[in-house]
Amino acid sequence: MILTEERLQDLLDKSLAELPLDTEWAVTLEGSIAEGFGNPSSDIDFLLVSRRDDDLPTMPSLLFVDGRRVEIRTRSVRQLADQFQEVERTAGRPARLSEDLLNRCQRVLHSHPLRGHALVEEVKALLPVERFRRITADWWAHRARQSLRHALALQCLGESDEAVDWTRAALVQSVKSWAAGLGETYLEPKWLSMQLDRAGRADVRDRYWALEEAVVPSGDAGAARAHLTACLDLAADLGLTGVPRKPERLTVERVARVTTWQTGERVHVVRGGRDVFALGADAGTVWRSLVLGRPLPRVLAESAATGVTDPGPLLAAFLRYGLVRLVWKGGGAVTPALPLAAPPGPVTPPPSTARPLLSVRGAAVTGARAVDLMPLPADRFAAAAMALVWSNVVVENAVEDLTGALRRGQRRVAELTARRAVHAALRGLFSAHGVNPLPADTDLVRRMDLLPAATGPIGVRAGELLGRGVDSAEDGDALRAELRRFIALVRGAMGADSFPLSFDSAHTWRATLQLGHDWLRMGAHLGAELPIEEARELLAGNGAQPHQAR
Amino acid sequence: MSDPTTPDPTTPDPAASHPMTVLVTGASGFVGAEVTARLTAAGHRVLAVVHHNADLVRNNGRKLTAGPGAVTRITGDVTRPGLGLSGADRRLAAGADRIVHCAAVTDFGLPPGRYERVNVEGTRHVLGLALGTRTPLVHVGTAYVCGERDGIAYEDELDLGQRPGNDYEKSKLAAETLVRKAAADGLPVTVVRPSIVTGATRTGRVRDHKTVYPVLRVLTRGLVRTVPGHHDAVLDLVPVDRVADLVTEAATRFRDAEGRTLHAVGHELTLRDMSDVLAEYPSLHVPRFVPPSAFSATALPGRERPYYDRVVSLYAPYFRRRVRFDATHAEAFGHRPPATGAHAYLRRLLDHCLATGYLGPPPPREPAARPDGSTHR
Numbered sequence: 001m002i003l004t005e006e007r008l009q010d011l012l013d014k015s016l017a018e019l020p021l022d023t024e025w026a027v028t029l030e031g032s033i034a035e036g037f038g039n040p041s042s043d044i045d046f047l048l049v050s051r052r053d054d055d056l057p058t059m060p061s062l063l064f065v066d067g068r069r070v071e072i073r074t075r076s077v078r079q080l081a082d083q084f085q086e087v088e089r090t091a092g093r094p095a096r097l098s099e100d101l102l103n104r105c106q107r108v109l110h111s112h113p114l115r116g117h118a119l120v121e122e123v124k125a126l127l128p129v130e131r132f133r134r135i136t137a138d139w140w141a142h143r144a145r146q147s148l149r150h151a152l153a154l155q156c157l158g159e160s161d162e163a164v165d166w167t168r169a170a171l172v173q174s175v176k177s178w179a180a181g182l183g184e185t186y187l188e189p190k191w192l193s194m195q196l197d198r199a200g201r202a203d204v205r206d207r208y209w210a211l212e213e214a215v216v217p218s219g220d221a222g223a224a225r226a227h228l229t230a231c232l233d234l235a236a237d238l239g240l241t242g243v244p245r246k247p248e249r250l251t252v253e254r255v256a257r258v259t260t261w262q263t264g265e266r267v268h269v270v271r272g273g274r275d276v277f278a279l280g281a282d283a284g285t286v287w288r289s290l291v292l293g294r295p296l297p298r299v300l301a302e303s304a305a306t307g308v309t310d311p312g313p314l315l316a317a318f319l320r321y322g323l324v325r326l327v328w329k330g331g332g333a334v335t336p337a338l339p340l341a342a343p344p345g346p347v348t349p350p351p352s353t354a355r356p357l358l359s360v361r362g363a364a365v366t367g368a369r370a371v372d373l374m375p376l377p378a379d380r381f382a383a384a385a386m387a388l389v390w391s392n393v394v395v396e397n398a399v400e401d402l403t404g405a406l407r408r409g410q411r412r413v414a415e416l417t418a419r420r421a422v423h424a425a426l427r428g429l430f431s432a433h434g435v436n437p438l439p440a441d442t443d444l445v446r447r448m449d450l451l452p453a454a455t456g457p458i459g460v461r462a463g464e465l466l467g468r469g470v471d472s473a474e475d476g477d478a479l480r481a482e483l484r485r486f487i488a489l490v491r492g493a494m495g496a497d498s499f500p501l502s503f504d505s506a507h508t509w510r511a512t513l514q515l516g517h518d519w520l521r522m523g524a525h526l527g528a529e530l531p532i533e534e535a536r537e538l539l540a541g542n543g544a545q546p547h548q549a550r
Numbered sequence: 551m552s553d554p555t556t557p558d559p560t561t562p563d564p565a566a567s568h569p570m571t572v573l574v575t576g577a578s579g580f581v582g583a584e585v586t587a588r589l590t591a592a593g594h595r596v597l598a599v600v601h602h603n604a605d606l607v608r609n610n611g612r613k614l615t616a617g618p619g620a621v622t623r624i625t626g627d628v629t630r631p632g633l634g635l636s637g638a639d640r641r642l643a644a645g646a647d648r649i650v651h652c653a654a655v656t657d658f659g660l661p662p663g664r665y666e667r668v669n670v671e672g673t674r675h676v677l678g679l680a681l682g683t684r685t686p687l688v689h690v691g692t693a694y695v696c697g698e699r700d701g702i703a704y705e706d707e708l709d710l711g712q713r714p715g716n717d718y719e720k721s722k723l724a725a726e727t728l729v730r731k732a733a734a735d736g737l738p739v740t741v742v743r744p745s746i747v748t749g750a751t752r753t754g755r756v757r758d759h760k761t762v763y764p765v766l767r768v769l770t771r772g773l774v775r776t777v778p779g780h781h782d783a784v785l786d787l788v789p790v791d792r793v794a795d796l797v798t799e800a801a802t803r804f805r806d807a808e809g810r811t812l813h814a815v816g817h818e819l820t821l822r823d824m825s826d827v828l829a830e831y832p833s834l835h836v837p838r839f840v841p842p843s844a845f846s847a848t849a850l851p852g853r854e855r856p857y858y859d860r861v862v863s864l865y866a867p868y869f870r871r872r873v874r875f876d877a878t879h880a881e882a883f884g885h886r887p888p889a890t891g892a893h894a895y896l897r898r899l900l901d902h903c904l905a906t907g908y909l910g911p912p913p914p915r916e917p918a919a920r921p922d923g924s925t926h927r
Contacts, residue, residue, distance in 0.1 A: 259829035261836070269832075290832040291910045293901065302911070324832075510849055514776060517838040524781065525826050 001112070002038050011044055012114055014065045015072060025050050025074075026116025030107035036198075037191040044070045047111060049119055052076050077123060080108060084127040091135045094142035095332075099339060102139060103187045105132065110185065129183075136185045140177030141240055143337060144170050148235065149244045149328050150336035151228055153319070156247040156296055157312035160224035164216045167228045169338055174235040175208050181239075189339060207234055242331055249329045250296040252315075258323050259525065260287070263385070263518040266362025269323055273526065275348065276381045277321065278363030280370035282308045286315065292324065317371045322346020351375030355452055356432035356494050360389050360515050376434045382519060382528035384436040389516045391428030395421050395487065402483065406476040414470045418479050422465050425490045429455065432494045437529070455493050461486055569619060572801055573597040573646040573685075575628055575676060576653030578606050580758045581690060581747060583614055584794035585650055585801075590619040592802065597642055599626040599633060599653070609750055609757045609790050628653045628672030633679060643679060648801045650688045651676045654725075656747075656760060658718055658864035665721035673725035677732045686738040686808065687729070688800045690793075693745040693786065693813050693875045695723040700872040705743070705811045705879045715867030733809070740800045740807040744793040744814040745786035745875060746868075751889075754898030759908055762787065765865045770828060770909055772835035773857040778845035779869030781822040786875055787895065788816030796884055803883075812880035817892035821869060827896045833910050834900070842870050 012027060031045035032038040056074040063070040087105050090097040109132055113120040147170035154163035172189050175196070184195040196205040211231055216223045236243045261268045267284035269277045279287055286303045303311035318324050322345065326334040337344035352372040354364035365372050374381050398421035405413040426444040429451065439447040445466065448459030465486055470476045523530065572589050576582040577598030583606050589596050598606060598621055606614035624642065626633040635643060655668045673689070680687045696703035697712030697719060709727060714720035726741060733739045749756035762785065768774055793814045800807040821839050828836045850858055881888065903909035
């Protein structure tokens with residue numbers, strides 16, 4: 001150890017003097033210094049053990065003694081026994097064995113007693129060291145396998161740089177598994193070099209360092225493959241079983257609660273019933289080619305057969321975002337994880353900043369290969385889309401009503417229907433920007449501040465139109481003309497695809513209703529709010545309104 | 551509705567424990583082969599009436615192996631009086647303890663005369679055979695004799711003046727009416743009415759891609775994207791093993807089943823359920839169901855129209871019918887609880903079809919070249 005017994009006892013005395021301890025404690029030194037590693041800046045970690053029955057706090061006390069950081073933890077014998085039992089209980093399922101728990105147990109078992117030696121030894125005897133070596137070796141082996149399988153998958157998908165990083169992770173995990181079997185169970189990889197030096201196998205050590213330091217040029221798939229093969233060879237030589245060689249054993253599988261909804265040509269994928277991903281044309285084509293349950297190389301070949309260039313990175317993105325998962329035949333789901341890192345699982349990308357966010361034909365995307373996350377939850381997304389479709393219908397209806405009212409000289413009716421058209425157009429504009437639920441109609445003009453500044457002139461124009469009266473036939477005609485210009489202005493801000501759809505023909509009207517049904521289907525699945533019940537009725541029955549298109 | 555009396559399992563039908571001879575029509579069919587397999591496995595002798603002298607193949611695709619009961623194949627044709635049996639076979643048939651009538655055409659879209667010949671006249675000929683020797687008959691009908699209606703269809707209802715959904719249903723209603731008449735004339739009968747017979751409970755495996763399968767293929771390939779239907783219309787999918795179990799039991803425990811009509815039904819799936827489960831499969835298209843009142847076949851895109859006319863339109867009644875089948879008698883007779891896990895069952899059916907390639911994207915064609923000669927984007 002880098003500190004003498006005397007020095008440790010002195011540090012302990014000074015530390016305990018700062019704590020109001022009310023009971024008899026056994027004390028043991030844990031961590032890197034107890035392991036025989038460490039340096040002058042390493043923490044001093046004291047564990048205080050008591051026979052008390054009450055639960056002792058998990059958070060350590062932090063002290064600074066003689067310029068060194070000292071951490072003091074307290075645990076009862078019962079708490080430690082529970083930890084060891086939990087490790088034993090989950091040992092057969094390494095994926096479920098928490099890294100923190102394993103680490104806590106390792107530190108106790110490899111600690112150096114300073115006070116109350118008998119109690120410390122009694123605690124250590126609760127989990128025989130040989131058994132703990134096996135558990136730790138299996139735990140690392142499981143992680144190594146996952147990383148190697150993931151690396152193999154990434155390589156298959158043409159993501160060679162990412163594959164190299166996971167290969168390196170697997171290299172560390174394989175060697176840690178081997179070393180743990182020899183008693184080097186200290187969990188953090190920080191002191192791996194010293195662990196390998198102590199393990200007494202210079203051949204393994206040298207082979208490890210040669211692979212660890214190997215330069216694999218970025219984008220060089222051949223070099224990445226060779227590096228993976230060499231790491232697989234070392235892992236196998238070190239006794240790791242289930243080492244992946246054939247990507248055919250990787251199958252692409254369904255993830256629960258991931259669903260696909262297409263409106264028009266746009267493919268939307270909903271994850272966990274909550275997150276909506278909008279896929280660009282190429283990404284959508286590759287997604288649509290996926291037949292789950294098939295081997296990864298076959299899935300890749302089938303996606304390549306769609307004509308989309310280089311589909312591998314798109315499949316890798318689907319995996320990364322948890323839209324599909326990989327399973328190793330006979331070995332369960334592939335869940336790569338790095339030690340001391342974020343928990344394994346799907347990545348959530350930053351939300352799309354596309355504006356406006358959606359049209360009646362589907363969400364906006366940033367490119368053909370985009371897998372864009374929508375910035376609002378799935379039910380609100382579907383509700384906004386349905387509100388957008390509905391606003392199209394209402395605008396068109398209101399303009400028709402206005403024309404009829406003017407023809408019959410119904411001035412008051414004309415004023416109201418004109419306002420109705422303006423409000424509906426604004427509701428469409430808000431919905432296209434993902435605002436849902438919508439502000440009240442009376443607030444729409446004021447709430448234009450929710451939308452991008454470029455839409456400001458629309459708000460001004462809307463305000464003017466809402467204040468307009470109809471005192472004569474000329475007023476009415478002028479109002480109708482201005483309303484048409486206003487709608488054109490909104491169309492300019494939202495894109496011609498968005499609003500309003502042309503209702504010039506039976507065909508376009510029918511197309512609008514069909515898009516409405518597409519959104520209803522998704523909305524119903526997600527339990528989204530309908531704009532109003534009338535919308536469902538229109539989509540459900542009155543297919544002929546307002547143009548008798550059927 | 552009369553209350554069903556639960557058969558007492560402590561007083562077994564003597565015939566159930568003694569080997570019988572059972573004549574099965576349509577023994578090579580989807581349900582018939584499974585019934586035959588169960589009867590022979592239980593030690594009964596089966597006179598398997600088949601139209602063509604081919605192997606009997608089980609739902610799992612394997613050749614049916616007889617035993618311990620013998621299986622004797624008899625060439626016959628239900629469209630002919632006396633099933634067209636030879637003299638020797640007629641004598642064999644006369645010795646049967648039970649007749650199980652599975653033979654029927656179940657495909658949709660055939661000329662009306664074909665349903666009349668096979669399903670109606672075929673049943674008439676089977677009844678003629680049974681009446682001659684007063685041999686107890688198990689008639690396999692369909693739950694969809696209920697016709698185009700909403701609500702609950704009960705087992706003891708038959709002709710309520712309903713409108714059949716298609717010629718198939720019409721023929722099965724006529725056939726079952728003949729069976730009822732024969733029963734009134736003293737023939738001991740039991741009617742088992744399956745709903746839409748689909749793949750095996752546990753594996754989803756299916757030998758014949760009939761019933762709902764062709765329409766599922768057309769819709770999930772996106773060949774027809776707009777379908778007239780209600781989101782709350784119900785399709786009842788029953789696993790073939792569940793049907794075969796009930797038919798077999800009706801034959802072997804005939805004393806308990808006599809005079810009853812038993813709904814062999816399975817998993818109720820609304821179109822909304824179908825839509826939700828199909829959405830879990832990236833490669834499968836989910837059709838949009840529009841209200842029948844708002845649907846116009848003439849407005850379909852030209853490429854969709856032939857698929858609609860030839861396949862989807864045949865199933866149109868099934869997409870608008872909000873009917874559920876009461877199975878009180880069947881459950882009491884078979885001591886089997888209603889099927890559960892409709893979504894999981896549908897997934898098994900889809901998974902099986904994807905694994906065999908029946909569903910999923912069609913085989914890739916050579917990408918069309920672009921004006922610049924490139925084929926990739």
